[in-house]
Amino acid sequence: MKREFKFLCVLMCLVLAITAFAGCSSGKDGEGSSSKTGTGKTGTGKTEKEAETGKGENKETKTLKWSVWDQKTTPYWDQLADAYMEKNKDVKIELVDLGSQDYQTVLGTDLSGGGSDFDIVTIKDVPGYATLISKGVLEPLDDRIKEDNIDLSKFAGTTEQVTVDDKLYELPFRTDFWLLFYNKDLFDQAKVEYPGNDITLEEYDKLARSVAKDGIYGSHYHTWRSAVQLFDILDGKHSILDGKYEFTKPYYEMVWKQQEDGICRSYSDINASQLHYSAAFAEGDTATMNMGSWFIGTMTASLQSGEYDKEKCGNWGIASYPHPEGAKAGSTLGTITGLSIPTSGENQDVAWDFIRFVSGEEGAKILAESGNFPAAMNDEALDIITSVEGFPQDEASREALKTSEIYLEAPYSENVADINSILDTYHKDIMNGDISVDEGIKLMDDEVSALD
């Protein structure tokens, strides 16, 4: 008995010692022929990664694995891949759908530890971008950008906001910014003039209240923090990286008052019924809604397919985002979606060629055709977007697409992922009514300053 016990003890200690050493080396072990097929559907059939080493003289098909989300409901992913494959017959692009809810978490997990199978990864948001950079899994793109003479000014200043230590790790291909969507029929019924393209937040509040009545909501705020907290970064004087969040107070109070007066649905209601913002607007009982430009694509596609009822929300328009007093008209929040090359990728040159394609003019055209906004916006793309069937044809809606300043919802900083988590948690507590706005702001201040 004693001998066995001793043996067990020695075994345990050995295991402890070995595991303590195992983490020390961060080297990537060659995964060899690990055929990971990802968590979702692939764009083109089975995984067939042909060996690059010595396959003879014939042109080998290079397979690139690309991580995306919502592949089924967002047509441009496949469209971009197909267009590139048309032009480059020796490349096969396989899309892997990681789902949109936890996309950055799943991607981060995949890129952790040893190698991953991805050649191109899509970056969904800046906190995820910051996390991947700190994990050291993204390739800097500056040398390639210089080599190919890519002019970064066409990205309207967004690339500067995500440059880290003079290095750029992603090339944006899609920019989205926030707009005010409104239901023209409800405005006509209430005999109120449509919102123009230069309204302050006070005017917006009054507008929503003037259209609201029993059964009709004047406004709708989705449960995301960006829908409520970020009105105030539009004067360019504040951002979520500040560490002091007193500037968010007036807008929390505005939204809370609207909730209390029944102008908009309450946060806890929306949460409990898990109501999606598209459903809220499509129901036809919401007069205005602040949402991102990606919703334009959703509206046009769903109205065309008949999923949304034309009677309820067919007569819709967009206006420039309401801004604080003193800020420029056309100032709005924005996000960029970009493509990066993981350091473990094996076909980096081909991947770069694809990234250039997507971020360039050809990619821009494809994105515009499905109603999305390419990062390298030009007049041609603008024309395409506004001529998509179902896009509101009034002049004001066209003008609303011209933005003056786009402030990234989450500009880069080393701690942006942690800051994001903290702000999200207390935003939920404030909106649920668990704590008061003042308490929430104090907690945000305290915890963000506690980070280095």
Next chain:
Amino acid sequence: MVEMTLQKGIRRKERKRNLIAYSFIAPNFIGFAVFTLIPVIYAFVLGFTKWDGNNPMEFVGFQNFTKLFQDRMFLAALKNTIIYCIGTVPLTMVASLALAVILNQKVKFRGFFRTVSFFPYVASLVAVTSVWNMLFHPTRGPVNWVLQNVFQVANPPNWFGKDLILLTMILFSVWKYTGYYMVIYLAGLQGISGELYDAGSLDGANTWQKFRYITWPQLHSTTFFVVIMLTITCFKVYDIAVMIAGGGDGRLGTSSTVLVYYICQKAFVNWDLGYASAVAMVLFALVLIVTLIQFRGERKLQE
């Protein structure tokens, strides 16, 4: 000389028997060792480091643990998990025991009721939580509608607000788990010999006395098992919390966050694997202590 050979022979047989025994256990044990035991030990080591999954590990001693006790979200998660446990365990135990006792009698449609009671346990969690959320919706759910219009309650409660969310989670868990533990109690009840009840009747015991002096003591090892399983299951709560309190985006706020959720967040969203492991170790210690206390109590009872 002969004795030594005899002893060797016996030992050889014993060794052979042991070998066969171990080879039967081996497959399961290897799986356990590789997927559970070694990762747990690894996590224990990780608790003393700072690591994000890619960059080299840094040894930081007890820093993670000292940080823990000043972490507001951790303390909230700890508090919520403990309250949830204290609420769910006794209620489930009582409910399942009561159901088992009733359904052990010759009641009409007994088989049907037993099936109905067991059903919530096997039903898909996502499906039942969706329905549950709809039922308890503060403004549009039937529960509050009934409270308001039938029972004339002026302000029906907000089941998902900070005051009641844990209660809602507890109610849901009790409903979900009762069936399973009822089956366990049924098995226990059927192991009680009928003679004991006959003897009791002879002594003039009424129903309550029969329960208190015969049924309950006879069930005490079943109860012990039920309470331990319930405690461990409740400390590990995650899916129920996220489905009921998570809202559309699956995020938990301060009033509904639980330990396992917090560990997940820290590990795979914030990539602070060392800190997450430290929290996991605290959870492990907590469950271990509670289980040891119960074992100790059980041993005392047996004496």
